[in-house]
Amino acid sequence: MTEPVPSSPAPIEALKDKGPQAPPRSKWRDVWEQFRKHKGAMLGAFFLIFITLGVLFGPYIWTLDPQALDIRSKDMRPMYTAIWDSSAKTGWNHPLGSDQLGRDNLAQLIAGGRASMAVGWAAMLLSLIIGTGVGVMAGFFKKLDGPLMRLTDLFLSLPILPLLLVAVTLFRQPLRANFGPEGGMFILIVTVVGITSWMPTARIVRGDILAIKEREFVLAARSIGTRPFQIIKRHLLPNVLSPIMVSATLGLATAIITESALSFLGVGFPSDFPTWGKMLADAVARMEDFPERVMLPGIAISLTVLGVNYLGDGLRDALDPRIRGR
Amino acid sequence: MLTYATRRLILSIPTLLFISFVIFMLLQLAPGDPMAQVPLTVPPEVKEKMRQALGLGEPPLVQYWKWLVQVFWTEPKIFIDWLTRDSFLLGWLPDTALYQGELRVISWQTRSPVMDIVLQRIPQTLWVVGMSYIVGVLIALPIGIYSAYRQYSVFDQAGTFITMVGFSIPPFFTGPLLIVIFSVYLGWFPSIYDTTHEVRDWASFKYQLQQMIMPVMVLALQTTAQLSRYMRASMLDNLNQDYVRTARAKGLSESIVVMVHVLRNSMIPVVTVIALGVPAIFGGAIITENVFKVNGIGQLLITALFANDLPMVMTLTFIFAFLIVLFNLIADILYGLLDPRIRYD
Numbered sequence: 223m224t225e226p227v228p229s230s231p232a233p234i235e236a237l238k239d240k241g242p243q244a245p246p247r248s249k250w251r252d253v254w255e256q257f258r259k260h261k262g263a264m265l266g267a268f269f270l271i272f273i274t275l276g277v278l279f280g281p282y283i284w285t286l287d288p289q290a291l292d293i294r295s296k297d298m299r300p301m302y303t304a305i306w307d308s309s310a311k312t313g314w315n316h317p318l319g320s321d322q323l324g325r326d327n328l329a330q331l332i333a334g335g336r337a338s339m340a341v342g343w344a345a346m347l348l349s350l351i352i353g354t355g356v357g358v359m360a361g362f363f364k365k366l367d368g369p370l371m372r373l374t375d376l377f378l379s380l381p382i383l384p385l386l387l388v389a390v391t392l393f394r395q396p397l398r399a400n401f402g403p404e405g406g407m408f409i410l411i412v413t414v415v416g417i418t419s420w421m422p423t424a425r426i427v428r429g430d431i432l433a434i435k436e437r438e439f440v441l442a443a444r445s446i447g448t449r450p451f452q453i454i455k456r457h458l459l460p461n462v463l464s465p466i467m468v469s470a471t472l473g474l475a476t477a478i479i480t481e482s483a484l485s486f487l488g489v490g491f492p493s494d495f496p497t498w499g500k501m502l503a504d505a506v507a508r509m510e511d512f513p514e515r516v517m518l519p520g521i522a523i524s525l526t527v528l529g530v531n532y533l534g535d536g537l538r539d540a541l542d543p544r545i546r547g548r
Numbered sequence: 549m550l551t552y553a554t555r556r557l558i559l560s561i562p563t564l565l566f567i568s569f570v571i572f573m574l575l576q577l578a579p580g581d582p583m584a585q586v587p588l589t590v591p592p593e594v595k596e597k598m599r600q601a602l603g604l605g606e607p608p609l610v611q612y613w614k615w616l617v618q619v620f621w622t623e624p625k626i627f628i629d630w631l632t633r634d635s636f637l638l639g640w641l642p643d644t645a646l647y648q649g650e651l652r653v654i655s656w657q658t659r660s661p662v663m664d665i666v667l668q669r670i671p672q673t674l675w676v677v678g679m680s681y682i683v684g685v686l687i688a689l690p691i692g693i694y695s696a697y698r699q700y701s702v703f704d705q706a707g708t709f710i711t712m713v714g715f716s717i718p719p720f721f722t723g724p725l726l727i728v729i730f731s732v733y734l735g736w737f738p739s740i741y742d743t744t745h746e747v748r749d750w751a752s753f754k755y756q757l758q759q760m761i762m763p764v765m766v767l768a769l770q771t772t773a774q775l776s777r778y779m780r781a782s783m784l785d786n787l788n789q790d791y792v793r794t795a796r797a798k799g800l801s802e803s804i805v806v807m808v809h810v811l812r813n814s815m816i817p818v819v820t821v822i823a824l825g826v827p828a829i830f831g832g833a834i835i836t837e838n839v840f841k842v843n844g845i846g847q848l849l850i851t852a853l854f855a856n857d858l859p860m861v862m863t864l865t866f867i868f869a870f871l872i873v874l875f876n877l878i879a880d881i882l883y884g885l886l887d888p889r890i891r892y893d
Contacts, residue, residue: 376567378876379563379567379869379872380570380872381871381872383834384834384865384868387834387850388575388853388861388865389574391854392575392577393577479718483718486720486835487834489853502720502724503720506839509724509727509728509732510728510732520717520721520724523721524713524716524718527716528716528717531716532712
């Protein structure tokens, strides 16, 4: 005699779910939670936002013209020198001092930051667009893969800094004639930096696209007749967003450093147009007497790049689903 | 492996040719005129003759071909001649006398062969850059190993922070900073690298060390920052592998597990990164050489650019490209040699 088997077995008590354990969470909220745990990344992000806002709205708060010459109050020291040297020439009209022509250092820092950040962002966006374009094309279309990757390898074996110097010195004159001294230089530096720094992005994006392309959802999209460009736009690009964002931060850092290096070597913006690299280069000759003129732009460049790098580190951790949630 | 190496070697020839062609065509667009400094009293027909003498009368493709012949055929002949005549290593061989007075690549600045000037400048660059790279590697590897072994310890956190800082501070800031601190305030080291200095006795050797310290430190900071990050990541990848547990389980001491088993496996990617970094450090040395007034090849490139000396710029840029291609090749071959799991064929 056996007991009759119940037609529908009652669920085991321990395995019963009384509804979803936790409310559904969006991916970006998870990313944000993970990102917030990375203290360096948060600091970096705050500093980047602070610098960006500072250079955007700074000229409205500190309205002194960075190019205005005030020869009577030249070679002023920053306010903090008064703490240990009461005889130093300081004044609240120039809180960070002034240079050998009496131009205000604070106004120059803000204006220089504007130039550096603008070049950095624009060059980073350009190199992202080129890199993503090449990477997606090479990964998605098999025919283009070979030639495009050969091209990437070729660009990777170009000596970047020498070529940058060559290009900038060669094309300075025609572009200046067409777009004005500042506009021409901006276009030149952004293009040159963008063209020479897209290769890592292209390689990473191609690798990811190659892997994602073989997944079922792309096959499904293809089977209902989605066109290749729709597949790229709707299904592939959102999935490679995280490596693109990480390489965007790296690109911003390299673009800022490259622009400053060019200005430092004297092939950047015209001499009356302040950028961080140019301020640093101009101040090196007098750094024995006025070390702050080297320190201020140098610290500005270094902190910005440090912030961007930390931001990239945090983003990489936050966007990696294997690390997230641990 | 040998077939792979041969194939890569052959493939690198068209790459180099293409790169040199691109650089040459880019330089053709240069607006400058090498005759710009010739006095206005010189009549135009004489100027035209001078232009011809510089090889500027020919169409660009012929100029490019001549440059190729000069760099790839004439210069090696001179080099072989030098090897068999003057060099210590092969000087016992009979003098080959291959060079019969053909035209060489001439600098527009000094009107002397470009290669001679480059050879004069290379020792300074090699001393400073090479030394800094060695110092950087020697510092980076222990830091990377230890901070991976003690992950999330105070040392690791501090190391990560310092490498991040070293990564972010550009050499044109660290250079002046070191000069202000060590030359101006402390007066320990000279701020300018004296190339004419000769090492003869102990005192001059000490001076050579003193003047090398700052440029080497600046360059080594960059190398250390990048390499120790790689080393740490690579060690972390390997420390959790099964073979490490096996090694521990069979009773090997911790130092042997880490320094032999893990380190040897982690070094595989790091060695290739070290090889790949060599040409990059030559490029980065341009700024450092400029800051410390080392007259190496980076500084030569800058002065040649400002003086519109196109043959010099062309040859130097090509040398940089050649170094990059060469070390890419070395890195790939090393990777295959060190890691038997990698099969290129």
